[in-house]
Amino acid sequence: MKKIRYILSFAILLAFATACQKEHFTDGGVRTGKLNMSVYDFLKSRPFEFDTIVWILDKTGLADALKENNVTFFAPRDLNVVNYLKRIGGARLDTVNVDTLRNAMSKYIFPGKKVWRDSIPLEKSPEGGMLITSLNGYQMYLDTWRDAYNGIPNAGPIFIRIWDPHGYTANPIRRFDPITKWPELQNRYNPWVNSGIITSNLEATNGVVHAVAGSHTFNFPY
Structure with a gap:
């Protein structure tokens, strides 16, 4: 017994x-760790989170980009696509233009480089982050921020954010509130849209995967 x-x-x-x-x-x-498979195969191995993402990659011809060496993928999840479809009026995914899906997914793919969490400047560092060019030549922006730990500011783990500047990369001002302390900027709309990363530094055999938070809306709409 x-x-x-x-x-x-x-x-x-x-x-x-x-x-x-x-x-x-x-x-x-x-969470960090070695995946022992390619970026694309990792996505296929987790259909409960990425089967819609795999469908888009296959449909748009972008799957091969995640099978090549030295690729970094900020992996959106199926929930992010659901948020996007709600945002555009509840359309079905198979009715969205393929070019629209390709341009959107390309924002998350960075070929020819492995971007690790610790290589991205902190938000409050002198650099304030870094510009990075995605698969389609579109410039995105990365920074990191440090969470509190036991009530102590900036003593916790470091998290990544990925930003879509919507073409405003020449403007270094990122506004997090509707009214800033600078009078000349009070009526200026903030074009920058960001998403947090919940899981970082997953090492695939051909690159790096960072998983996007579930609250994110695919394609970074305003």
């Missing part, structure tokens, strides 16, 4: 640990 109770207790603990591991990836936190 004691042996049976021991086995049952171990099984419950194992199931709980497995569930927590999956939940950790889905809902946040910084």
Whole structure:
């Protein structure tokens, strides 16, 4: 009887640990690790999060870009596409123009380079972040910020943000509130749109994956 109770207790603990591991990836936190597969194969291995993303990659001809060496992918998730479809009036995905989907997905793909979390400047550093060119030649912006830990500011883990400047990369001003402390900027609309990254530094055999937060809307609409 004691042996049976021991086995049952171990099984419950194992199931709980497995569930927590999956939940950790889905809902946040910084997780690192080697994937032992390509970026594209990793997405295909997690259909509950990325099957719509894989469909878009295949439909737009961008899948091959995630099979090449030295690629960084800020991976949007299926939920991000759902947010996008709601934003454009509840359209079905298969009715969205292929060129629109290709241009949107290209913003998340950075070929020829491995971008690690620790290589991106902090928001409050002198650099304030970094410009980076995506697959279609569109300029995106990356920065990092440090969370609090036990109530101590800037003592916690570092998180990535990816920004779409919507063509305003020549303007270094990023506004986080409707009214800034500079009078000349008070009536200026902020074109920058950002998304947080919930999981970073996943090392594939051919590149790096950073997973975008579920609150993000695909294609960075205003």
